[in-house]
Amino acid sequence: MPVRSPKVAVLLAAYNGMQWIEEQLDSILNQSGVDVAVYISVDRSTDGTQAWCAAYAVDHPCVKLLPEAGKFGGASRNFFRLMRDVDFEPYDFVAFSDQDDVWHVEKLQRAITAIQYRQVEAYSSNVTAFWPDGKTSLLDKAQPQVAWDFLFEAAGPGCTYVFNKQFSQTLKKSMLNHWQELQKVSLHDWYFYAYARSHGFRWHIDPQPTMEYRQHENNQVGANTGLSSLVSRYKTIHDGWWFAQVRMITLLVGQGDDPFVKGWLQLRRRQLMKLSFSAWKCRRRVRDKIFFFCICWATALLGNKHS
Structure with a gap:
């Protein structure tokens, strides 16, 4: 057969x-x-x-x-x-x-x-x-x-x-x-x-x-390469989009009651500062771990447009 x-x-x-x-x-x-x-x-x-x-x-x-x-x-x-x-x-x-x-x-x-x-x-x-x-x-x-x-x-x-x-x-x-x-x-x-x-x-x-x-001008997301991509991604975070998506997806997949998640889910200033020190277990790539740490602190100190 x-x-x-x-x-x-x-x-x-x-x-x-x-x-x-x-x-x-x-x-x-x-x-x-x-x-x-x-x-x-x-x-x-x-x-x-x-x-x-x-x-x-x-x-x-x-x-x-x-x-x-x-x-x-x-x-x-x-x-x-x-x-x-x-x-x-x-x-x-x-x-x-x-x-x-x-x-x-x-x-x-x-x-x-x-x-x-x-x-x-x-x-x-x-x-x-x-x-x-x-x-x-x-x-x-x-x-x-x-x-x-x-x-x-x-x-x-x-x-x-x-x-x-x-x-x-x-x-x-x-x-x-x-x-x-x-x-x-x-x-x-x-x-x-x-x-x-x-x-x-x-x-x-x-x-x-x-x-x-x-890669072309109509890509909805595209490749995450270079400084311009980094700037673009910072803008989505400063606009409040990224953390809003984090929270929405976290709740949709049923992780809202996990003790680690409950410690930052409201995304308040102190919670974001604390979350920054967990960067090593929140992103895979070393560069992204560092960026994550910095973004948590920047958002905690500067807020975002919708906070």
């Missing part, structure tokens, strides 16, 4: 993606050692993405275009819609895709091998960011996981995430139970990682890059 290839549902969120989506889809359909079905949800676009995807799906039976569902206003709500509306029952694994990257041919096969060999439920990997001028940069997110990193950062780009069926179905059930609150979460990849870690699911972050991560 021939060995059955693992069946993978790839959830692709698109928005004004005509410039790059065909190259991305080709790289997904060219994956080795897996049986792929791609589900596309298009945020209301102005460049013909919906019509193009409909035509592409006619020519590629393994590609399914979900019905139009109005304006999402961001990738997170679009991915939440995909999680809600796609039936995972026929599949062994669920993966996530942006519209503008290029996957290595063995991306999914490598992820599935790691999930099975390491006996984990979820996987993500490093990526190689690339720019129109030919510049490239390894985005290294594979530092050892620490006690509370999941409340303060994602496991890396969500387009590298691969989940087994058990975790996908458990996550979906929880999402449906908190659907309205979830619509305020801005970063789906951060929320998925936080849910997994807070509920005892095991996660492997692969140091090997498995895809080319395209």
Whole structure:
């Protein structure tokens, strides 16, 4: 009897993606050692993405275009819609895709091998960011996981995430139970990682890059490299967005009653000062631990626009 290839549902969120989506889809359909079905949800676009995807799906039976569902206003709500509306029952694994990257041919096969060999439920990997001028940069997110990193950062780009069926179905059930609150979460990849870690699911972050991560002016988040990126991230913290997301995700994943969390959850001045001294267990990368320490003190002393 021939060995059955693992069946993978790839959830692709698109928005004004005509410039790059065909190259991305080709790289997904060219994956080795897996049986792929791609589900596309298009945020209301102005460049013909919906019509193009409909035509592409006619020519590629393994590609399914979900019905139009109005304006999402961001990738997170679009991915939440995909999680809600796609039936995972026929599949062994669920993966996530942006519209503008290029996957290595063995991306999914490598992820599935790691999930099975390491006996984990979820996987993500490093990526190689690339720019129109030919510049490239390894985005290294594979530092050892620490006690509370999941409340303060994602496991890396969500387009590298691969989940087994058990975790996908458990996550979906929880999402449906908190659907309205979830619509305020801005970063789906951060929320998925936080849910997994807070509920005892095991996660492997692969140091090997498995895809080319395209950088352009329309990236919703993009690569965290250089001084300009650091300044941009400080602005989101000073505006109050980041700590508001921390608190919201912490409560959504049920960590509000933990003694460590209760010590800083109200984000008062003294609580932030105290939290700063736990930086080593709140972020994975050394640079981010230092930045976290400084941000806690800056927010405690200077406040933010909405405090």
